[in-house]
Amino acid sequence: MTPQERLESLLAHNTLVVAGGVAAVGVAAAVVGCFGVLRRRALVGDAAAHATLPGIAAAFAITGRRELWVLLAGAAVSAIASLGAVTLIRRHSRTRDDAATAIVLGVSYGAGIAAISGLVARGVSGSAGLEAFLLGSTAALTLEDSLLVAVISVAVLAVVLAGLKEATLVAFDPAFAAAAGWPVGWIDAALTALTASMVVAAVPTAGAVLVTAMVVIPPAAARQWTDRLPPMLAVAGLVGFVSSLAGVVASAVVPKLATGPAVVLASSAAFLVSLGVRLLRTSRRPSGMSEP
Amino acid sequence: MLATTTVVADLVREVAGPHLHVDCLMGPGVDPHSYRATPRDAGRLEAAGLVVACGLHLEGKLAEILERLAKRKPVVFAGEAVPADRLIPVAEQAVDPHVWFDPMLWRHAAKPVAVALGRIDPDHADDFAARAEAYAARLEQLDSRLRERLAAIAPKRRVLVTAHDAFGYFGRAYGVEVVGVQGVSTESEAGLADVNRLVSLIVERGIPTVFVETSVSDRNVEAICEGVRAKGGSVRVGGRLYSDALGEPGSGAETLVGMLEHNVRTIADGLVSP
Numbered sequence: 001m002t003p004q005e006r007l008e009s010l011l012a013h014n015t016l017v018v019a020g021g022v023a024a025v026g027v028a029a030a031v032v033g034c035f036g037v038l039r040r041r042a043l044v045g046d047a048a049a050h051a052t053l054p055g056i057a058a059a060f061a062i063t064g065r066r067e068l069w070v071l072l073a074g075a076a077v078s079a080i081a082s083l084g085a086v087t088l089i090r091r092h093s094r095t096r097d098d099a100a101t102a103i104v105l106g107v108s109y110g111a112g113i114a115a116i117s118g119l120v121a122r123g124v125s126g127s128a129g130l131e132a133f134l135l136g137s138t139a140a141l142t143l144e145d146s147l148l149v150a151v152i153s154v155a156v157l158a159v160v161l162a163g164l165k166e167a168t169l170v171a172f173d174p175a176f177a178a179a180a181g182w183p184v185g186w187i188d189a190a191l192t193a194l195t196a197s198m199v200v201a202a203v204p205t206a207g208a209v210l211v212t213a214m215v216v217i218p219p220a221a222a223r224q225w226t227d228r229l230p231p232m233l234a235v236a237g238l239v240g241f242v243s244s245l246a247g248v249v250a251s252a253v254v255p256k257l258a259t260g261p262a263v264v265l266a267s268s269a270a271f272l273v274s275l276g277v278r279l280l281r282t283s284r285r286p287s288g289m290s291e292p
Numbered sequence: 293m294l295a296t297t298t299v300v301a302d303l304v305r306e307v308a309g310p311h312l313h314v315d316c317l318m319g320p321g322v323d324p325h326s327y328r329a330t331p332r333d334a335g336r337l338e339a340a341g342l343v344v345a346c347g348l349h350l351e352g353k354l355a356e357i358l359e360r361l362a363k364r365k366p367v368v369f370a371g372e373a374v375p376a377d378r379l380i381p382v383a384e385q386a387v388d389p390h391v392w393f394d395p396m397l398w399r400h401a402a403k404p405v406a407v408a409l410g411r412i413d414p415d416h417a418d419d420f421a422a423r424a425e426a427y428a429a430r431l432e433q434l435d436s437r438l439r440e441r442l443a444a445i446a447p448k449r450r451v452l453v454t455a456h457d458a459f460g461y462f463g464r465a466y467g468v469e470v471v472g473v474q475g476v477s478t479e480s481e482a483g484l485a486d487v488n489r490l491v492s493l494i495v496e497r498g499i500p501t502v503f504v505e506t507s508v509s510d511r512n513v514e515a516i517c518e519g520v521r522a523k524g525g526s527v528r529v530g531g532r533l534y535s536d537a538l539g540e541p542g543s544g545a546e547t548l549v550g551m552l553e554h555n556v557r558t559i560a561d562g563l564v565s566p
Contacts, residue, residue, distance in 0.1 A: 001485070009488040013522030014515055018484060121322065132511055139484045140511040142518050252484040259484050 006253045015252045018138060021146030022244045022263060025202045028153035029211075030218035030240030031160055031233050032198045035191050037219040038171045038229075041097065042212075044086060044192065047105040048199045049211035051082030053112020056133050057119060068145045071133070072152075072200055079196040082108050087192075112208075136207025138259035139251065145204060152201035156194050167191060168229050206260040213264040214240065217271050224274035239274075243267035293409075294340035296351050296358075297324050298538035299392050300370055302548045304344050306427045307405045311416045315340075320540045325352045337361055342412050344405060346371040348379070350389035350536075368408045370401035380460050390535070392548055393462035395435045399428035434549055435465075438556045442466050445563045452559060453490060453502040453516075458535040468559075482512050491519035494527055501530035501562030530562035 001009070009015060036042050052075035059074025060066055082104050089100040116130045132140070141149075160167065169177040170187045178184045195215070202211045222235035247263030293314040295301035301316035308314055317336065318327055324346075329337075337343060337357065345351055345358050347369025361367050371389060374397045379387040392398045406424035410417030442450070451469045452459055463470035471490060494502065494516070504513050513529060520527040533555050539545030545554040 005489075005492075008492065009485055012488040012491060012519060014487050014491065014519040015484050017518075117328075121327065122319075137482070137511050139482050139487045140515040142515050248484065252488065255483065255485045255489070257483045257485065262483075 001253065001255065009252045010249065012252070014139070015248065017143050017146045018141050018259060019245060019248045021141050021149045022138060022205050022248055022259070023241055024150035024153040025198075025205050026214060026218075026240035026244030026263070026267075027237045028157045028240075029198050029202050029214040030222075030236040031157060032191075032195050033215035034219040034222065034229070034233055034236050035160075035167055035171050036195055037216060037223065041101075042216045043098065043101045043105070044083060045195050045199050045215040046212035047086060047101045047108070048079040048083055048196045049203060049208050050105050050112065051079050051108035052200055052203050053133065053208055054078050054108055054115055055112075056130060057112060057115035060130060061115070061119060066130075068204060069148055071130075072148070072204070075203060076197065076200045078108065079200055080193060083192050083196055087189075109208075132207075133203060134208055135258075136203070136205060136210060136260040138205050138263075141204065149201045149204060152197060156198050156201070159190075159194060163187075163190070164230075171229070206263065210260050210264050213267065217264070217267040218243070221267070221271040221274040224271075224278040239267060239270045243270050293412075294336060294343050296343075296345040296354065297322075297536070298546075299536075299548055300344050300346050302538060302546075303370060303398070303401055303427075304405055304409075306547075307402055307420055307424045308409055309419065309423050311413060311419065312409065318537065320537050320546070322537050324350050324354075324536050327351065328353050329357055341365075342408055343367045344408070345369050346389060346391075348372060348387055348389035348391065366408055366411065368404055370405055373400045373404045374398075375400065380464065382460075388460045390458045391461055393459060393552070394465040395431035395438070395548075395552065396465065397461060398548070399431040402428050430549065434552060438552060439466060441556050441560050442468065444560055448497060449499060449563050451493075451497060451499050451563075453494060453499060454504070454513075454533060459533075462555075487512065487516060487519065490516050491523060494520050495523045495525035498525075499527065499563070501528055503530045503533050503559070503562065528562075531558040533558060 033042070033045065036045055055074035055076070055078025056071045057074075058078070059071050062074075063070055086100050086104050089095050089103060090097060093100075095103070113134075116134075120131065166182065166187050169180075169182060170184055170191065174184050174188075177187075199211050199215065202214050206214055218236040218239040219232070221239045222232045225235050226232050243266035244263050246266035247261075248259060250262045250266070251257045251259040293304060293308065293312050294317060295304050295314060296317050298316055298318065298320055301314055304314045315336070317333055318324055334357065338361075343358065343361060343365070345354075345367065347358075348371045349355055350371065351358065358367055358369075371391050374391050378397055379391070382388050391401075402424035403421075406417075406420040409420045413420075447467075450467060451471060452463065453471050459468075459470045462468065471493065493499070502513055502516065517527055517529060534545050534551045538548065538551050539554070545551040
């Protein structure tokens with residue numbers, strides 16, 4: 001590509017549309033993800049992401065339509081059901097968090113793949129596009145798709161910021177919050193539902209397999225810079241925003257570079273830089289002191 | 293007689309005529325690249341007296357089973373009868389398997405099928421050979437009809453924009469430039485640069501129509517149309533083209549001849565009008 005072509009590609013309609021949608025998802029997913037990372041439940045988002053697949057397949061099989069909002073409605077139902085299943089397994093069996101999450105992730109992912117490949121193998125007309133949700137097809141977002149995921153992202157962000165005080169308490173000290181009379185169970189459920197909604201909005205931009213990176217990596221990077229929640233949310237949101245744009249720009253100027261993976265690589269780079277800076281800062285401090 | 297894809301089954305039916313019954317493993321609208329054999333398919337392959345496949349790695353996930361089967365019973369790889377120097381290489385040691393899009397190449401596939409059928413049913417061997425020759429002649433006539441039809445498109449506009457590059461042989465045979473969004477495999481994801489490059493190409497050359505395929509996702513095509521409109525161009529999505537599978541019975545595209553005529557009619561209708 002010549003420099004002229006690169007510039008044109010950067011300012012093209014499709015690039016702007018994708019950039020808008022992906023940046024909104026990047027910020028909101030990063031902010032919501034902070035709570036999951038702090039509560040050591042980062043993989044819950046991954047289970048929800050994989051659980052979108054059976055919902056997408058079912059929504060298509062029942063309605064025969066493939067507009068994004070129809071498929072995402074199905075995805076939301078199955079993602080929330082999967083998180084309910086994680087909670088139930090945790091509460092009523094002798095299985096711990098990580099194993100419960102892994103069980104639900106595996107089962108729902110298997111069900112999703114089986115349903116989608118079943119539809120495709122039967123040659124159901126229009127089912128070919130469903131496979132794209134596995135790895136995402138970021139570059140194929142239309143204006144309508146992009147607006148839809150941006151609206152979900154802004155709504156999730158608004159709810160999180162409105163309930164920031166409650167969410168903070170539950171994230172840092174659930175025992176104290178419960179003792180002080182807060183409805184910890186409900187707040188917990190609300191945070192989980194917000195994570196699921198965010199994952200559903202992120203699936204068309206990154207695909208079911210990579211969504212977890214958008215929810216986990218920016219908070220992990222932000223954690224290297226600060227111990228307090230408000231700055232952590234801000235840094236995570238910034239990392240999510242910048243790496244989304246960096247990935248979109250890279251994919252627009254480098255031929256044959258898929259957009260979703262480029263976004264994830266950019267946020268991983270941000271995490272490595274953050275980690276490096278923190279290690280440098282700690283090693284320069286006088287001995288005997290360490291990060292709290 | 294068991295054929296793998298609808299395209300191969302059509303060829304075997306043409307050669308076998310009324311003498312033998314031909315079944316088909318994959319139905320219409322199925323992508324043979326990603327088709328996985330079920331245990332029932334394995335049973336059908338075991339039970340068949342003769343198996344006819346395309347070969348050239350079209351039946352990606354079935355290829356290994358077919359090769360093992362070939363050691364025990366007659367298996368014909370019809371597509372591999374095409375002269376090797378006419379195949380389009382796509383990667384190291386791999387060729388584009390979509391040879392039926394050029395009838396002048398596909399006519400080579402009739403003879404080995406006739407020979408194999410003759411061994412199964414020697415009484416009708418002469419008839420099979422005659423039918424194979426007649427079919428090859430019909431493909432030659434088809435070739436000149438298609439050529440005539442496509443000549444109506446202005447050379448500048450002879451560009452086929454479609455979801456994946458299944459039309460390499462078609463493009464070479466009829467002087468049509470083929471531009472795919474995804475590349476030969478249906479499993480790779482397009483980047484933004486690829487989408488934008490196609491949008492610019494469509495606007496600059498004034499291409500009025502892009503095409504979707506029956507067995508491949510069209511999400512990318514929708515995004516490209518939107519990009520073209522935003523640039524002030526106008527483009528529409530043309531009719532569906534058949535690529536890896538023939539149409540349902542009664543669609544008019546259930547034979548290779550009907551399918552190629554359908555495709556060329558769709559392409560000509562899309563690219564000739566302003």
